[in-house]
Each structure stands twice: as C-alpha cells, then as structure tokens.
Amino acid sequence: MPVREIATKPFSDQKSGTAGLRKKVAVFQQPHYLENFLQSIFDVETSLRGKTLVMGGDGRYHNRTAIQTAIAMAAANGVAKVIVGQGGILSTPASSHMIRISGAAGGLVFTASHNPAGEDGDFGLKFNIAGGGQASETLTNRIYEASKSISRYRIEENVWVDLDRRGSQKLGDMDIEVVDCVDDYAALMQTLFDFDRIRDWFKKGHSLAFDAMHAVTGPYAQRIFVDLLGAPQKSVMNASPLEDFGGGHPDPNLIYAKPLVDLMYSDHAPDLGGASDGDGDRNMILGRGIFISPGDSLAMLAAHLDKLPGYKKGLAGVARSMPTCRALDMVAKGRGLACYETPTGWKFFANLLDSGRITLCGEESFGTSSNHVREKDGVWAVLAWLNVLAETGLSMQQIADAHWKQYGRHYYARHDYDELPTAVANQVMETLIASLPRLAGQKFGEWTVSQADEFGYEDPVDGSVAKSQGIRIVFGEAARLILRLSGTGTKGATLRLYLERYETAAEKLGYKTGEALAPLAAIADQLIRIGEITGRKAPDVVT
Ligand code: VG1
Ligand code: CO
Secondary structure (H helix, E strand, O other), X not given: OOEEEEEOOOOOOOOOEOOEEEEEHHHHOOOOHHHHHHHHHHHHOHHHOOOEEEEEEOOOOOHHHHXXXXXXXXXXXXXXXXXXXEEEEOOHHHHHHHHHHHOOOEEEEEOOOOOOOOXXXXXEEEEEEOOOOEOOHHHHHHHHHHHOOOOXXXXXXXOOOOOOOOEEEEEOOEEEEEEOOOHHHHHHHHHHOOHHHHHHHHHOOOOEEEEOOOOOXXXXXXXXXXXXXXXXXXXXXXXXXXXXXXXXXXXXXXXXXXXXHHHHXXXXXXXXXXXXXXXXXXXXXXXXXXXXXXXXXXXXXXXXXXXXXXXXXXXXXXXXXXXXXXXXXXXXXXXXXXXXXXXXXXXXXXXXXXXXXXXXXXXXXXXXXXXXXXXXXXXXXXXXXXXXXXXXXXXXXXXXXXXXXXXXXXXXXXXXXXXXXXXXXXXXXXXXXXXXXXXXXXXXXXXXXXXXXXXXXXXXXXXXXXXXXXXXEEEOOOEEEEEEXXXXXXXXXXXXXEEEEEEOOHHHOOOOHHXXXXXXXXXXXXXXXXXXXXXXXXXXXXX
C-alpha cells in the first residue's frame, strides 16, 4: 500500500471543548480538516505507534467516511492494530470498555453526542487514551497547538475497509478487527448486575420503556433488555439507529424525550422509563408519574448501589460536577464517603476513578457512571435502576419519597439560553464576575449569600489546575445559583443557568420543581440579569 505525505495548511479552530472537537458536518467535510486533526493526534500521542487503536462512533451521518479516513491514517502512522465496531458503531461507554479490555493505547470516538445529526447537523471526534478515559485538557491543548502548525499528514492511499464484515482484515502491515458493538459491553453488564433477578422482575409483570431515540443505544437495548432480560419487545422504542437520528434531537431530557415523558405520566405507564442520547453516554430516569432528576438519580444510586453484585464491597467515594446538585453530598455525609466536586466534563473524573478514590460519579446533564468504564454510561444507569427496583421490590416513587425523607430534597433545574451572540453571552458572564466581590453577606428573599466566586479545581491526583469553571453564588446549604458557558455547542454561545434549592421539612418535600424554584429564578433575574442583557424573555430549554 502506498503511503503518501500530503501537504496541508493549519485550521485555526481545532480546539476541543468539554468533550472533544465538535463542528458542523460541513466543517469536517472541508478537504484536509479531519486529516489535520487526526495527524495532530498521531504527532502528539506517539505512544499509538506499534499499538492498538479502537474506533467507533454513534452512527451519525459522515461516521463511515470519517472512520475510513482514520483507518487509512492509522496505518500510515504506524498503528499496529485497529479494532473497529461493525458498521462503524460503538457507543461511547462501549468504546471506553473496548479500549480497556483490549489494552489499546487509545481510541477515536466519532460523535457529537446529543447534537442533531444529518448533512446539516453536527459531527465530532473525541480522543480517548489508554485506560479508556477522555484526553485531559493538557493533552487536548497540545493537540490543538500541533494543529496550528501542521504542514503535512500521512495517509495510505486507496483504502477501503469492509466495516460490515466481522473478523480480521489486513491493511499493509496493520491488522484490522471488526467486532460486534454489543458483545463485550453486554458481558461486562452481566458482571455488574443481577440479570436473573431482573429477569424475574419482568416475569412478575413489571415493565420498562426505554427510548433509544434512533441513536446508538438501539442495538444495546435490544440485546440487553429484550434478548437477555426478557423484557417484551415493545419495551424498546425507536431502536433502529438512523444517520440523522430520525431528524430529532437525541438528548434525553424532559423536552427532547417528550414522548417517553408523556408515556410515564399516562395511565399505562410502565414501572421504569429510561432514555439515552446520540452516543449512549447520557441517561434519563423516570418512574410511573415521577421524573428523577439526574442529581437525585446519582444520589439515590449512591445510597443503593452496594446492594448490587458489582458493588457489594461498597463505594470507595463519589464525585459530582460542580453544577450538579448537592444531593450526592448528603448521602456521602450520611455514609461517611469522600465526595469530590469537579469541573463540568467527564474527563475530570478520570484520575479520581483511576486512583481508586471514587466508584460512582455523575453530572446534572443526565450523566451517571461508575468505575466500570471511564465514560458516562446511559444503559448502565438504566440497568442499575432496574436492578435496584428488582432488589428492593419498591417503586420509583417509594424510593424517592424515602430518600427525600432521610436526606432532604434538592429541587433543581437548568435553564439554557442557546445561540446567543458570543459577545453578549460574555457580557453576561463579565457583568456577574464584576459584581461577585460585593455579594457575600447580602440577603435575597429568605436566603443569604455565603459565597460568590468563580469555581477552580486542583486535581488531587496530578495537581493540574483548571480555572474559571463557572460562577457560583452559594446560599449556604439552602440554595445555589450557577452560571457557565457551554463548551459543546457549534453555533454562537450557550449560557447555562443552574438553580438548586434544598428543603428538609416534611411539608416542603412535595412541591412541583418549577414552583419550588420560582423564587430562586426571580433572584437570578435580579442578580444575573440575563433577560435584560440578552433581550431574551425566557430560556430556550428548561431541564
Ligand atoms: C455538556 C454538559 C456536560 C457534559 C458534556 C458532554 O457540556 O453540560 O456535563 O459532560 O456536555 O456530554 P457543556 O460544556 O455544553 O455544558 V455529551 O453526552 O455531549 O458527550
Ligand atoms: Co453523549
């Protein structure tokens, strides 16, 4: 096979965000764009030479083309072996697992997660390192620096790999193994959860509705919930992955997964409702007539996980991202567990997981996972809940009520203001930052500001520092307001406002979330002035 060095010029925008590089498909389709970014990875991560590289994606438009290019470049850059999911498909958690069990030196995960797909949609690429975690900020910054001065890339010419044929192939000296996307992942799940007990639970007539949103979890849900656990076929909705995700927005939340939400609040609601996102790392959890917020789901799992086979030894510790509500902290306190607070983005959990400091972690953005992989994991979360229900014999409502009674309840919501002009979004941030020094001690409604600052993080394992990770206005244990800019969008800027209110009194545990948070939202208006500065009357998405 002829290897060629192709001359190229740098693009200036190949900086990774919260989770990899995400751009419009048309940006990735520009000649040399993907190649430049891949070569920057190969140039910086020289440890890939002579080693195994895992590849897979969420199946969105452009996935197969990009994978063919990546394979041709891997061969030209001395990679010894590529393991690729059949049809180019691997969910994000399954990719992480594949990297771990194959001893690969890294992985390329082709996804823009929940961002819409199709010709006019988004595409993306995450580079994961040995061990299965996302590249650290230090590493992605080095890749970005390399991309700014790149002048050539290496590629094998005229490569076409049959991605649909399972088994081994050769490309010059490089081995290619096309693998089933579910096999290894399903085997891992069976080591963590009590499949027999869940099967019995279904046999007793209990039920599940899982919405794969026409994205990557379809085949995983079919195999695990239906084939292995015996749930009726109708338990899995929208199970066929489509290149454009059926034109939808595969983000499992109250807005974009509305059909599932409506079902769960209807007369024929099943016991458990779950949904996942484009690349299979997010999860939404509902019970009959009840939505479990991601922060609550994390806290409740922290309280019940040690009942499940894979976690019988107990939890080493737990972690949450800073904007995630502090329900987890209450469980940690009650059970004497260490609880870490990290910046937004799963990569910040990697060192805590690798060093054995934590077993379970999560984010408010519908992300939950454990130390079984180094990514968040949607199907894992649904299985964990199935197993908790089967083990305890309780309903979601009963579990939630008991939890809130014991630990108190954190009402929580996130308000997103999408596609703002970048300058305007920055102005909101800067105006608030300027006002922070005079906020402490001020009283708003029933709450007094105990702390107002920008969140920074020093990694307890490697000492690396991340600054400016969001603004937080804390009202003791009672409430918090948090504001940050999204790092995953591809158009304009997105502001995220997070609202959290904590109540412990029995008569205050049954409020509707919107009503409970209304006074806090009013304080946010007064303090942060998003409406006034942006001219927006309301957030675009409330989850
Ligand atoms: C968002 C979420 C963050 C999550 C990230 C990647 O980032 O807030 O919690 O880790 O998406 O998730 P941001 O910077 O837009 O707020 V995924 O499922 O898109 O890989
Ligand atoms: Co995702």
